[in-house]
Amino acid sequence: MRKLLMLPGPTNVPDRVLEAMRKPMINHRGPEFHKLHENIVENLKYVFQTKNDVYALTCSGTGGVECAIFNVIDPGDKVIMPIGGVFSERMAEEVKSVGGSVVEIPIAWGKAVKVEQVEEALNKNEDAKAVALVYNETSTGVTTRDLRKIGDLTYRRGVLLIVDAISILGGDELKVDDWHIDICVSGSQKCLACPPGLALISVSERAWKVMEKRKTRQSFYFDLLACKRFYEERKETPFTPAVSLYYALDEALRMLREEGLEKRIERHRACASALYKAFEALGLSLLADPEARSNTVIAINYPEGVDDAKFRGILRDEYGIHIAGGMGKLRGKIFRIGSMGTVTKDDVLVTVESIALTLNKLGLKASVEDAVRAAKEAFM
Amino acid sequence: MRKLLMLPGPTNVPDRVLEAMRKPMINHRGPEFHKLHENIVENLKYVFQTKNDVYALTCSGTGGVECAIFNVIDPGDKVIMPIGGVFSERMAEEVKSVGGSVVEIPIAWGKAVKVEQVEEALNKNEDAKAVALVYNETSTGVTTRDLRKIGDLTYRRGVLLIVDAISILGGDELKVDDWHIDICVSGSQKCLACPPGLALISVSERAWKVMEKRKTRQSFYFDLLACKRFYEERKETPFTPAVSLYYALDEALRMLREEGLEKRIERHRACASALYKAFEALGLSLLADPEARSNTVIAINYPEGVDDAKFRGILRDEYGIHIAGGMGKLRGKIFRIGSMGTVTKDDVLVTVESIALTLNKLGLKASVEDAVRAAKEAFM
Numbered sequence: 193m194r195k196l197l198m199l200p201g202p203t204n205v206p207d208r209v210l211e212a213m214r215k216p217m218i219n220h221r222g223p224e225f226h227k228l229h230e231n232i233v234e235n236l237k238y239v240f241q242t243k244n245d246v247y248a249l250t251c252s253g254t255g256g257v258e259c260a261i262f263n264v265i266d267p268g269d270k271v272i273m274p275i276g277g278v279f280s281e282r283m284a285e286e287v288k289s290v291g292g293s294v295v296e297i298p299i300a301w302g303k304a305v306k307v308e309q310v311e312e313a314l315n316k317n318e319d320a321k322a323v324a325l326v327y328n329e330t331s332t333g334v335t336t337r338d339l340r341k342i343g344d345l346t347y348r349r350g351v352l353l354i355v356d357a358i359s360i361l362g363g364d365e366l367k368v369d370d371w372h373i374d375i376c377v378s379g380s381q382k383c384l385a386c387p388p389g390l391a392l393i394s395v396s397e398r399a400w401k402v403m404e405k406r407k408t409r410q411s412f413y414f415d416l417l418a419c420k421r422f423y424e425e426r427k428e429t430p431f432t433p434a435v436s437l438y439y440a441l442d443e444a445l446r447m448l449r450e451e452g453l454e455k456r457i458e459r460h461r462a463c464a465s466a467l468y469k470a471f472e473a474l475g476l477s478l479l480a481d482p483e484a485r486s487n488t489v490i491a492i493n494y495p496e497g498v499d500d501a502k503f504r505g506i507l508r509d510e511y512g513i514h515i516a517g518g519m520g521k522l523r524g525k526i527f528r529i530g531s532m533g534t535v536t537k538d539d540v541l542v543t544v545e546s547i548a549l550t551l552n553k554l555g556l557k558a559s560v561e562d563a564v565r566a567a568k569e570a571f572m
Numbered sequence: 573m574r575k576l577l578m579l580p581g582p583t584n585v586p587d588r589v590l591e592a593m594r595k596p597m598i599n600h601r602g603p604e605f606h607k608l609h610e611n612i613v614e615n616l617k618y619v620f621q622t623k624n625d626v627y628a629l630t631c632s633g634t635g636g637v638e639c640a641i642f643n644v645i646d647p648g649d650k651v652i653m654p655i656g657g658v659f660s661e662r663m664a665e666e667v668k669s670v671g672g673s674v675v676e677i678p679i680a681w682g683k684a685v686k687v688e689q690v691e692e693a694l695n696k697n698e699d700a701k702a703v704a705l706v707y708n709e710t711s712t713g714v715t716t717r718d719l720r721k722i723g724d725l726t727y728r729r730g731v732l733l734i735v736d737a738i739s740i741l742g743g744d745e746l747k748v749d750d751w752h753i754d755i756c757v758s759g760s761q762k763c764l765a766c767p768p769g770l771a772l773i774s775v776s777e778r779a780w781k782v783m784e785k786r787k788t789r790q791s792f793y794f795d796l797l798a799c800k801r802f803y804e805e806r807k808e809t810p811f812t813p814a815v816s817l818y819y820a821l822d823e824a825l826r827m828l829r830e831e832g833l834e835k836r837i838e839r840h841r842a843c844a845s846a847l848y849k850a851f852e853a854l855g856l857s858l859l860a861d862p863e864a865r866s867n868t869v870i871a872i873n874y875p876e877g878v879d880d881a882k883f884r885g886i887l888r889d890e891y892g893i894h895i896a897g898g899m900g901k902l903r904g905k906i907f908r909i910g911s912m913g914t915v916t917k918d919d920v921l922v923t924v925e926s927i928a929l930t931l932n933k934l935g936l937k938a939s940v941e942d943a944v945r946a947a948k949e950a951f952m
């Protein structure tokens with residue numbers, strides 16, 4: 193049976209990218225690695241739409257977010273954080289771990305923060321050092337559409353903007369320079385369709401200035417100034433990188449350039465839009481506010497009486513389609529579809545059909561034809 | 573030209589291991605991953621010779637050492653540390669980063685700490701929480717042969733023993749349980765012949781007790797209690813692991829089991845021994861004390877007038893053999909050979925021959941025949 197990952201990461205990885213990992217090992221302190229590393233950095237700048245410095249860290253996306261926090265947040269620093277899902281909660285935990293003081297903007301799960309809320313928090317906390325937020329909340333399928341406006345605001349106010357863009361980079365609009373994002377973090381295994389194991393991070397001039405003034409270091413492994421020094425001096429990383437994953441990322445980025453960033457974003461939009469239409473046709477309710485719906489993670493409320501394990505088990509074992517359940521307080525209450533990376537119209541249609549069939553098997557009336565038709569129409 | 577990595581990591585990776593990474597991506601929260609993860613953990617316990625809990629972390633070896641420190645060292649804790657190379661210096665930096673107080677036992681680079689020195693330091697510092705040391709100092713080619721005795725000592729004294737065994741696990745004797753090592757850290761890309769990107773870490777009951785009593789958490793990403801909880805409850809990792817590298821590690825560990833740990837260690841010993849004999853025949857001086865010489869990393873002093881970049885450049889570009897230079901204050905003064913992972917008699921002989929030929933090219937008298945004969949005799 194064909195296995196189709198429709199997870200919010202990791203995604204299906206194209207053969208070309210898997211094949212790249214078969215290349216023989218090289219010295220990470222030698223000329224071959226230097227060239228590989230430079231290619232990756234140049235192509236990452238294209239994806240991040242930035243002239244800032246960009247690094248690929250050997251760790252998961254969560255490690256990348258912690259790296260951002262370790263490098264600019266000192267004990268006692270005030271950080272304004274909209275919190276409305278597992279990943280914004282996690283980011284707040286990371287800020288607290290280093291002794292940072294979190295000024296929470298509570299957001300209902302399924303809604304996105306508005307620029308006015310951030311402005312109000314900034315007005316009340318003029319000593320805030322940073323605003324830190326999750327651009328695409330993977331646990332709720334919510335995208336912060338006001339990010340550009342928030343970036344304008346924090347830039348004017350001289351406050352750092354730290355963004356977790358793990359599940360969205362490459363799948364939706366994200367302009368690091370135009371939007372004044374000081375530290376932007378992403379992951380290899382989402383819209384870039386690369387295996388997991390690398391976090392990607394961009395760092396602005398303003399963020400470097402903050403780091404250069406610091407007297408302490410919170411982590412030896414996650415030291416961005418060391419990354420900068422090693423890259424500038426010798427195109428190397430401070431510590432041994434996951435060379436095979438660098439090969440994979442290099443190939444994944446080449447594929448992205450061949451497709452073009454605009455086209456890739458458009459493909460993600462089209463697939464997400466078809467999924468939303470199909471679920472509406474099935475009469476299912478969506479977790480995210482219509483204006484905040486993500487183009488990469490689709491979160492659907494379970495109809496009364498549908499068991500999460502059974503539903504996802506049938507989809508996986510009988511149709512070969514892997515989707516995710518809810519996280520945190522939404523565990524058992526929603527299911528989530530990652531529409532990312534290599535996702536195509538065919539993937540969407542087979543997913544929609546299989547979900548409708550699974551709902552029927554579980555005793556719910558769901559019109560397979562209506563759902564598939566709605567998805568097909570959305571693609572037209 | 574065939575490329576032969578004789579680096580102290582990463583090493584040549586066998587085809588079987590490279591091939592394993594081509595497998596399709598899977599859900600890291602699904603049954604296939606659970607089985608893969610269990611296999612890895614069981615085989616790691618065999619290699620570490622332990623019944624303790626063992627984890628594969630997505631990070632480099634340095635990240636693994638920092639994880640150990642983050643989890644058991646609190647601000648103000650006294651840690652006794654023999655320091656005699658780049659990696660013990662690095663470990664001390666990590667202890668200081670979290671506010672730990674380092675009681676240094678200074679060791680000349682090329683020598684190993686003796687149990688008596690550790691005992692003396694423990695007598696003078698009865699409030700020490702831990703002894704932390706590098707079992708095999710990759711920057712000097714020195715192995716701490718007293719590790720077993722040090723482990724007996726710290727166990728009796730109720731002091732934690734933290735060991736960086738990155739460049740030695742699988743290549744020399746290392747008995748985590750018999751030697752009472754509380755936290756032992758290794759890396760995927762050394763004697764296990766797997767690509768880099770995973771740190772391996774074992775945790776004793778005593779270490780868990782220390783962690784369970786702590787009130788603070790130094791890192792969210794490097795949280796061993798979370799690793800324990802996720803593994804025990806669902807055979808998962810707290811954050812997305814580098815699945816492709818898990819495939820590789822799984823295969824690398826299967827190969828190690830097929831060979832057998834004893835035989836693999838014996839192979840490393842035989843290869844190192846032949847290299848030492850050959851360099852002595854060439855009249856080169858070795859950095860490490862005879863009784864502390866490593867079976868995995870061989871450090872050789874450059875003869876007067878040999879330029880590091882030229883020497884290693886010829887070896888690499890004309891013979892396809894990649895070796896390492898010196899680190900820290902030994903940069904330019906020594907070269908280092910990693911004799912690890914898949915290393916064979918043929919690898920050793922071609923390395924010895926090529927080094928002798930390179931020395932000749934650089935105007936030094938070196939008998940290729942004598943060197944190769946000495947190495948061959950050592951294998952007999």
